[in-house]
Amino acid sequence: MKFLLVDDHALFRDGLRYILQQLPETSEIMEAGNFPDGLKLAEQHPELDLALLDLNMPGSEGAISIRYFHQRYPHIPVMVVSSEEDRAIMEKVMDYGAMGYVCKNSSAQVVLGAVGLVLSGGLYIPPQVMRHGGTAARNGDGQLDRRRLHTNEYGLTARQMDVLGHLAEGLSNKEIATAMNLAEGTVKIHIAAAYQILRVSNRMEAVRVAEKLGLIGAANE
Template identity: 35%
Template sequence: MYSLLVADDHPLFRDALQTVISSGLVNAHLLEAESLAAAISLVEEHTELDLLLLDLSLPDAEGLEGLTHLRDVFPWLPVAIVSAHQERQLVLDAITLGAVGYIPKSTPRETLLAALTQILEGQLYLPPDVMRRPAPRAVLAPTIASASTTNERLSRLTNKQLAVLVCMAKGMSNKQIARELVIAETTVKTHVSAILRKLKATSRVHAIVIAGEEDLPFHQANRPH
């Protein structure tokens, strides 16, 4: 049985999420909090929580402040962002700060359930539509040196590894990548390991953040085949 907590100050959204989870996730239980302080109290009372769904517009924690505080106080608790804001840089910043997923509030019901299932199974979830958008160069590549370093790292990847990285940046699991590229899941794991090594990334999330500094589809389209 999964135990979840949603921290959101909009009762209608909490009610809607309660309806979706109760009807779509078998044996799942959802607690509710209207502020960060209330969420913290509930986490202290319910140490068996599997996931906290955090809005970025709480009255007592604006932006990523709540995520940062929760990660400091409860490092054992997975936190996913559920927000109306969908800026690509915000998504990447949240993942960098330790969020296990980012779910836009506009996400359709079935996609929301799939995202929650993916996160509860220990996988990272990123919104595909957001991650496919080219990164704003002025924001994500503030210096020519950093841009050239990322570009150099990407050039070390084989065409197949770059294709796997593109799928990773869309939030796909290894199983989904294997299906998408018509290769074995063990092969995907081998490619992911090589990608982390070549990008000098410390984790899968770190690799996705590094990839976010470049327009991956552009690199992929301009690669010699």
């Protein structure tokens, strides 16, 4: 997996890098000390699995910059890691496309959990937002708004759909990783997330259910 860390404090980047290295299949961690340099790295590395951005740093305009990053690189999931704990700002950041928001005073366990959730296609909603029923997290019925998860009507992300298509072709995890330019560990995360969403436990069941729902073409077509 490839990560991008963008924060103007080198000491904090060191700590976050150490935490990310605890994840399996972490292959490369790129760093930038300001927002413009972060944009350059994102441009040069479209295969990034996740970008972790600070809000307040040189070249950044806060939440607006998160929206700009998401609009420019919609294929790269964004998670904000910031010392800002204002709930309104958290909600705005999530509305602007961030897939997660973690405060800098969070434990390593919380960070790892949030990163894992986002990598699997989920949305990490800050407890401060959940407790107050924030608009970024829920719709008018109080239910999680799946549109904010960047998913289709069944809750599957675009990458999970791509993985299902490759499963239907009979590709191995390694072959899928090569085809999608991803780490094999990332492919396993997407497969596990798809299994959970489709409520299946193996490849054959996943393909069968996906075909039944019309998510992929029948294998014999």
